[in-house]
Amino acid sequence: MDSYKHKKVISIGIVSELTGLSPRQIRYYEERQLIFPDRSKGTRKYSFADVEWLVEIANKREEGVQTKEIRYEMMKEIRETMRKGQINAHFRSRM
Amino acid sequence: MDSYKHKKVISIGIVSELTGLSPRQIRYYEERQLIFPDRSKGTRKYSFADVEWLVEIANKREEGVQTKEIRYEMMKEIRETMRKGQINAHFRSRM
DNA sequence: CGTGTAAGGAATTCTGACACG
DNA sequence: CGTGTAAGGAATTCTGACACG
Structure with missing residues (x-):
């Protein structure tokens, strides 16, 4: 499991x-709606899935992809997954 | 995985x-050698396996089992597992 | 023995802002 | 746009100790 x-x-x-x-970068990606941590009394809490997704984001950023584009691709992926009725943990974890 | x-x-x-x-209890069980967190710049870090083991400890404590006995049983279990050549993650996670 | 608590310090995190580009 | 940094405050964690039992 x-x-x-x-x-x-x-x-x-x-x-x-x-x-x-950097924490600054991580908070910025949240501001840009790429990552959605929980809040435990004010402080952000992330999952391992979030960590993996952040690494993917980091790779795309290194390729020069803008956060806006990453967000667009992410939304598109989610839409496709939902259309297939496969709203699984892969995406639930990012919302 | x-x-x-x-x-x-x-x-x-x-x-x-x-x-x-309570944090006090968790630190005490460490003092009694029941749990072995890592240290990240001074602050203790635990795994999910540690969390599960702590719940087991809590249950035993509620039954009135002393930390010394819990430790003894833990050591015995580890010894048996090692004898069988099954030094698996179950125990590695506690050491 | 096992756990609570007050104490003082150190390290973490938070937000909003200014900087650069 | 994306990220660094200094700023001030709030919350977390740490250790060693005293208390009770």
Whole structure:
């Protein structure tokens, strides 16, 4: 089972270590609606799925892809997945 | 794969919420050598496996089992598992 | 023995802003 | 646009100790 993968329990400092992204970058991607952490009394909590998604974001950014485009592709992927009736954990974890 | 289960990334406050144990109790069980968190710059980090093991400890404590006995049983279990050549993640995660 | 609490310090996180580009 | 940084405050965590039992 993958409940571990989607449980939001990791604080931003650890996510930063795990992804190599700065806290500033991670918060910015949230502002741009690419990532959706939970809030535990004010502080952001991320899942392992979030961490993996952030690494993907980092790779796309390195390729020069803008956050707006990443968001557009993400939405499109979600739309397709929903159309197939496959609203699975892969996307649930990002919303 | 269960790398998520054994990666130590959760801070004590979240572990406290997840287990229902107080931070004081969690630190005490560490002092009694029942649990072995990693340290990320001074602060303790736990895995989901640690969280599950803490819940087991909590159950035993409610039954009146002392930490010393829990530790003894834990060691015995580990010894048996090692004898069978089954040093698997179940125990690796606690050491 | 196991756990609560007050104490003081250190490290973390948060937000809004200015900077550069 | 994307990210760094300094700023001030709030919340977290740490340790060692005293308390009770």
